[in-house]
Amino acid sequence: MESKVKTVIFDLDGTLLNTLEDLCAATNYALREFNYPQKSLEEVRLAVGNGVAKLIERVIPEGVENPDFSPCLECFRGYYSEHLQDRTAPYPGIIEMLQWLKMQGYGIGIVSNKFDSAVKNLRDDYFKEYIPVAIGESSDVRKKPAPDCVFKAMKELECTADTAIYVGDSDVDIQTAHNAGLRCVGVSWGFRGHDFLVANGADWIIEKPMELCERLKNSL
Known part of the structure; x- marks a missing residue:
């Protein structure tokens, strides 16, 4: 189970x-x-x-x-x-989803292949009150799809692979999750799309952010 x-x-x-x-x-x-x-x-x-x-x-x-x-x-x-924020913005429903996750006591992190300073700057500007851990590409940790960055986040969040999931929009995200022993939830609103995520082995696919909350309520 x-x-x-x-x-x-x-x-x-x-x-x-x-x-x-x-x-x-x-x-x-x-x-x-x-x-x-x-x-x-x-x-x-x-x-x-x-x-x-x-x-x-x-x-x-x-x-x-x-x-x-x-x-x-x-x-x-x-x-x-x-020019990190000229046109960048959270997708619709993201803030509401993060608010719910925080209220329910979930640990929340970001792992990205974007360079580390940009990841932390964007986290600070958009999600600081919700996401305590944000890790990007740096010289001291292998980037995705290697699991190292996820392991680093899990250590900081004090969690184990069997109680964590990784949420992303690409084949690299799916590979990263599975390399780290995590289930991967694919998001259809990102840079690849539903059919691509199915073909590349996402464990679940969601069409809007709050659907993640509904699935978590039902233990996925």
Whole structure:
């Protein structure tokens, strides 16, 4: 019999926050600085999910073999750090969901492949009163889909894999959850969609944030 869920760990981009327009703007700023073709919102949507280095690798010609790769990545980081919130906002229903989770006593965390300073800044600006633990990409922990960042969050939240779930919108999130021994709840409102999540093995899929609360009431 599965243990009762006590902790919920979330992905950030495409799960809690719609960051796509700001990511696209930063991507195109960096590409423009190095005289490369601009990318559409849809092209950027399909390129996100594995951290910003992988995003730039996917959008710049020849990827990491391009001598402009590293300076273009740093250009992206610099611009994005100054424009984190131009158009970014929580998805509808996210705040209400987090309020409910906090009131019910759930441990709540964020694990993201976005660089750590951006993750913490966005958490502080949008979710500080609800989410005590926020972990992003850094040199001292392997990024998703390696389970290390989830293990780090679980340690800080003082929980075990059998009482935690991971909530995300991508194949990387599903792989991360399963690598850490957690069940994965896929969200259909993010950067990939319902059918993609089904095909990639999400344990459950929800169509709106408050559906997570309903499922938790019924112990998933």
